[in-house]
Amino acid sequence: MSQKMENGHDDGQTGVDTFDILIVGAGISGINTAHHVQKSLPHLRYAILEGRSAIGGTWDLFRYPGIRSDTDLPTFAFAWNPWRESQCVAGGASIANYLRQSAALEGIDRHILFEHRVVSASWSSQSQRWQLVVQAPGRTVSLEARFVVLGSGYYDYEEPLSPQIPGLYENFKGTIVHPQFWPEDLDYAGKRIVVIGSGATAITLLPSLAIKARHVTMLQRSPTYIMTIDNTLGNSWYHKVLPRSWSYWVDRMFFMVMINVSYHCCRAFPTQARRSLQSAVAKQLPPNIPLDPHFTPLYQPWDQRVCFTPDGDFFEAMRRGKASVATGRIKTTTATQIVLTSGQEIDADIVVTATDLNLKIGGRIRFSLDGEPIDLADRFTWRTTLLQDVPNLGFMMGYNGFRTVVPRVPRGSHMQRQSVWNVDAAYVREAQSQIPRCGDVGPWRGRSIYAIDRMRAAYGSITRDLEFV
Structure with missing residues (x-):
């Protein structure tokens, strides 16, 4: 037909x-x-x-x-x-x-x-x-x-959001990638990768790239609130006693209520929420990565979205030494490095511009x-x-x-x-x-x-x- x-x-x-x-x-x-x-x-x-x-x-x-x-x-x-x-x-x-x-x-x-x-x-x-x-x-x-x-x-x-990064497209000799158009044949094994951004895409990319890359650095202008969540479904008591259709409904209602309660608690008690979120992050960081300035956002919780890291995979990559974070503004980009206004130089073979969407x-x-x-x-x-x-x-x-x-x-x-x-x-x-x-x-x-x-x-x-x- x-x-x-x-x-x-x-x-x-x-x-x-x-x-x-x-x-x-x-x-x-x-x-x-x-x-x-x-x-x-x-x-x-x-x-x-x-x-x-x-x-x-x-x-x-x-x-x-x-x-x-x-x-x-x-x-x-x-x-x-x-x-x-x-x-x-x-x-x-x-x-x-x-x-x-x-x-x-x-x-x-x-x-x-x-x-x-x-x-x-x-x-x-x-x-x-x-x-x-x-x-x-x-x-x-x-x-x-x-x-x-x-x-x-x-x-x-068809067209991603192009970040304004000094010298990136003029000077950098490595590979520049936007997540929206990831090349299927990109071989990043053993490479030094800089992921520019601090949102959900960057937090997703870092632990995944770190599996094969030599090292991954998440370069952020300002930090984001990150929350570790248990990524397993189906182990709660009600999954064992309720019909499957009911337990799926309970799952849905639980997450809807949890997220809404979390949002409104953060908005109503921002100081306490900030302290709680940062305390949880501090416990998961390796000794060589400080909480401040890398995980001290300039805004209150839920002024922007809180990013999730399932089972803490983002922090686990850092504890293994395969990933790190840098905070600051970019001064310029050379053939092989990104230079911050603080003077820090970050070596890179690949730059990923995870700077959100158009x-x-x-x-x-x-x-x-x-x-x-x-x-x-x-x-x-x-x-x-x-x-x-x-x-x-x-x-x-x-x-x-x-x-x-x-x-x-x-x-x-x-x-x-x-x-x-x-x-x-x-x-x-x-x-x-x-x-x-x-x-x-x-x-x-x-x-x-x-x-x-x-x-x-x-x-x-x-x-x-x-x-x-």
Whole structure:
């Protein structure tokens, strides 16, 4: 059966394949959206447009050593298909396999059009539809949809964030690698590696690279809070007495509650939280690596995300002497060294720029309304799902009986702009012009607490500040 016959239909007028819903991206968001469409709106026709040739999104794209989730899988995984592996924080290959299995479980994989990259999306008020131009293998395809859901993530898949490091690209004679595009043939055995960054990617890379490298140095401008967690699932008493489906649910609820309680305790008692986190780190460091300045962040816990190290593998690599950390600003880069303003010189054969991602909602899709280009970043977000003054474009589907729904900021509103992410990370600050904004009132406020957000989603108004046609 052809993809056209199974997923869409010809509208009989334009000869264009027409869908009720088109989902962009076959990663975790796209698959989850497809599940809810199939469950709640089974009469609607939908398809998933995936620019790559495989399911998985981030977990299929990123191939750097040790790639893994930066949060627990019982929470990260789907509620309708629980995480069943024994690791709390899992590797990218395991997550990609889980996503493929989940899609196959409900037949979602039969609705995916692989190697279909959306070039542009234009809303027509006359037809009340989105008109998409899609690049497919060897051809350009035109598709139409009543509703478009962006499950394409929040960063640029094609262009990473390029760090401004003095002399790196002009002087350095070794290999420069960005984790987003890790070379499959890179041989780093016996090499001296400098990983620039202090976030989840750097903390993941260091212990993995240290297995084969001569030495790995994590070079950070400022430290991050790091927490060691037990990475084993399935050993608690309730796994032995409860049915498996119940124990999976308990796992999910436990981690949701634990993370939320940890977050709010840290925010309410920052001094005590800081002391507790640093005390735990000090016990895991080797004698030659001091807590200060390498693990004394300049901000309070959860002003930025706390990074996890499963079973303390980050610190274990340092205790083995295969890894170290350097803190300071880079003065220059020579052919074989990175020189800090303090005068410290770090030898390097390979430099890994783990300096986060280039944030961009909707990837490189060109959006327009009735022929007029629009910038998604210049919009407020309604319940962090729909965009101000943009019809039928969001991350969820749940409207029946109307052809069009448009979020509108009330006239005369003095709503203040706030960031979608409540973190103070440098890459988030630098990307504010690339991502939509939240407001400070009503349904325009951002998300913060899972339990409250879940209640708002289930019982909150789905008509406030919305215009239905």
